[in-house]
Amino acid sequence: xxxxxxxxxxxxxxxxxxxxxxxxxxxxxxxxxxxxxxxxxxxxxxxxxxxxxxxxxxxxxxxxxxxxxxxxxxxxxxxxxxxxxxxxxxxxxxxxx
Numbered sequence: 001x002x003x004x005x006x007x008x009x010x011x012x013x014x015x016x017x018x019x020x021x022x023x024x025x026x027x028x029x030x031x032x033x034x035x036x037x038x039x040x041x042x043x044x045x046x047x048x049x050x051x052x053x054x055x056x057x058x059x060x061x062x063x064x065x066x067x068x069x070x071x072x073x074x075x076x077x078x079x080x081x082x083x084x085x086x087x088x089x090x091x092x093x094x095x096x097x
Contacts, residue, residue, distance in 0.1 A: 004035070004092060005021075010037075036072050038072065038074055046092040076097065079094060080093050080094055
């Protein structure tokens with residue numbers, strides 16, 4: 001099994017202690033399940049940390065260091081346009097492919 005977290009799940013897993021997403025993340029890490037992400041997803045994640053949660057650049061860098069310890073980065077080679085209601089979510093599908 002492999003997993004790709006969307007931005008909201010990644011936020012929940014990394015910001016809220018005891019959240020369902022955080023419990024899932026911990027279980028996946030314990031089981032050595034590969035968790036994939038892309039630069040596009042992580043860029044969106046960082047943007048939201050700054051914009052919506054008022055994290056400083058230093059705080060974001062520290063969080064990213066922790067995330068990169070368990071994330072496997074991929075560079076999607078296929079671009080898709082399947083999420084019509086929220087085209088930004090296509091980056092999640094691209095990463096999963």
